[in-house]
Amino acid sequence: MSLLPAFVFPNFNIHSTPLLILVLQGLIFVGLLLVKYAKNKNPSDLLLALILLLVCYQQTCYTVGFMGWYDTFRNTKINYWLMPIALALGPMIYIYVRSVTTSVFRFTRKDLRHFILAIALVIYRVSIYTYDTLQTGFDATQNGVLKLALDEPIVLPILNFLNFAVMLLYLAFTFQLFYNYRNKIQQYFSNTYKLELNWILSFLVVFTALFLYGTIQTLINEYVTELSYKQQWWLNLFMAIITIYVGIRGYFTDTTKLKRLNFTFTPNPISIPQVEKDKGVSQEEIDHVRTYMEKEKPYLNPELNLSDLATALDMSRAQLSQVINNGFNKNFNDFVNSFRIDTFKEKLKEGKHKQLSLLGIAYDSGFNSKATFNRVFKKLTSTSPTEYLNSHIQ
Structure with a gap:
C-alpha cells in the first residue's frame, strides 16, 4: 500500500472555488471589453481588457494550483511561465490612464519602450525553457537545468526587485499624470465632479492597495517567517476581487466624454500681481463677459464648459480664458x-x-x-x- 497522498484534479475546495469563480468572471469582463472595443474603437477599452487579461492569467496559474493540478501532475513546467507581471502591468496602468486623459490617443512604437523589461523577460524565459527541453530527462521533472542553476538562485531575486521598483515608479508617474490632468480641466469645465475621473482615481487606489499588500506579504515571507502556499492565498483572493471590481466599473464607465473635447490651447496662468491683472485684457471685454453671465445665467447649465461659453460670447477659447484668468483673476471653474x-x-x-x-x-x-x-x-x-x-x- 502506498503511503503517498492521493492528489486528484480538479479539487474544488475552500481555496480553489472562490478563485475559480472570480477568475471566470474576470475573463467574462475581458471578453465584454473586447466586444466594446470592437464596437466603439476606444483604445481605453482595449487597454483595460489587456490589464484584466494579464491579471487573470496570473490568477489562473494559482487557481489551478489550488485545484491540485501541480500536485497531480508534478512535471508541469508552470514555473517557467509564472512571471512578475508588474513589469508589464505597471506600464499598462500608466498608458491606460494616459489614453483616458488624452483627447486623441494612439499607441505608437515609442510606447513600446515601456515594455522593454517585460519583453526581455519573456524572451529570456522562452530561451531557458527551450534549452532545458533539449536536456535528457526534462519530461520527467518540473524544473530543468537552467531553471535550477540560473533562474531560481540568480535571476529571480533580481526580477522580484525590478517588479517592485517598476510598479512603484509607474504608480507614482500615473498619480502625477492624473492630478495634473484634474488641475488642467478646471481651466475648461465648470463642474468637474464627473470630469475629475473618479473612476480613474478608484482604479489607481485599488491597484496601489494591491501593490502595498503584496509588498508587505513579500517582506514578511523574506524577513519574518516563510509563508505557506495557503497563507499566500489571501493575496490571490484580493487580486481576484479587484479584477471583478475593475471589470465592472471599467466596463460601465464612459471614458469617451472628454475625448470629444480637445485641448488645442493652453490657458494662460492667472496673473497674481495687481499691476498685471488687466494686461492684454480690455475693460470692455471684462464687462461683456460679466454682463452676459449676469443676464443670461449660462452657469445654470451644469454641463457649461469653456468652449460653449466662448461660442455664446462670440469669442475664441483662448481669448475668453485670458479674460477670465487675467480680468477676473480666477480659473474657469x-x-x-x-x-x-x-x-x-x-x-x-x-x-x-x-x-x-x-x-x-x-x-x-x-x-x-x-x-x-x-x-x-x-x-x-x-x-x-x-x-x-x-x-x-x-
Whole structure:
C-alpha cells in the first residue's frame, strides 16, 4: 500500500472555488471589453481588457494550483511561465490612464519602450525553457537545468526587485499624470465632479492597495517567517476581487466624454500681481463677459464648459480664458462656480430653503452633485452650506 497522498484534479475546495469563480468572471469582463472595443474603437477599452487579461492569467496559474493540478501532475513546467507581471502591468496602468486623459490617443512604437523589461523577460524565459527541453530527462521533472542553476538562485531575486521598483515608479508617474490632468480641466469645465475621473482615481487606489499588500506579504515571507502556499492565498483572493471590481466599473464607465473635447490651447496662468491683472485684457471685454453671465445665467447649465461659453460670447477659447484668468483673476471653474454660489445665497435669502433641501437649491443653481457643491462652497466661502444658513439666514 502506498503511503503517498492521493492528489486528484480538479479539487474544488475552500481555496480553489472562490478563485475559480472570480477568475471566470474576470475573463467574462475581458471578453465584454473586447466586444466594446470592437464596437466603439476606444483604445481605453482595449487597454483595460489587456490589464484584466494579464491579471487573470496570473490568477489562473494559482487557481489551478489550488485545484491540485501541480500536485497531480508534478512535471508541469508552470514555473517557467509564472512571471512578475508588474513589469508589464505597471506600464499598462500608466498608458491606460494616459489614453483616458488624452483627447486623441494612439499607441505608437515609442510606447513600446515601456515594455522593454517585460519583453526581455519573456524572451529570456522562452530561451531557458527551450534549452532545458533539449536536456535528457526534462519530461520527467518540473524544473530543468537552467531553471535550477540560473533562474531560481540568480535571476529571480533580481526580477522580484525590478517588479517592485517598476510598479512603484509607474504608480507614482500615473498619480502625477492624473492630478495634473484634474488641475488642467478646471481651466475648461465648470463642474468637474464627473470630469475629475473618479473612476480613474478608484482604479489607481485599488491597484496601489494591491501593490502595498503584496509588498508587505513579500517582506514578511523574506524577513519574518516563510509563508505557506495557503497563507499566500489571501493575496490571490484580493487580486481576484479587484479584477471583478475593475471589470465592472471599467466596463460601465464612459471614458469617451472628454475625448470629444480637445485641448488645442493652453490657458494662460492667472496673473497674481495687481499691476498685471488687466494686461492684454480690455475693460470692455471684462464687462461683456460679466454682463452676459449676469443676464443670461449660462452657469445654470451644469454641463457649461469653456468652449460653449466662448461660442455664446462670440469669442475664441483662448481669448475668453485670458479674460477670465487675467480680468477676473480666477480659473474657469472658480469663475463659473462663484456665480452659482451667489445664486445659491440669493435663493436662501428668498426663503427657498423652506420648500427645497439645500442640495435641491444647489442643483437649481447649476451644480450637478453634492460633493462638488460642498467642496466649492467651502472653498469660496470658508464655511459649509449649513453653517452659512444658520449664521446668515434668519
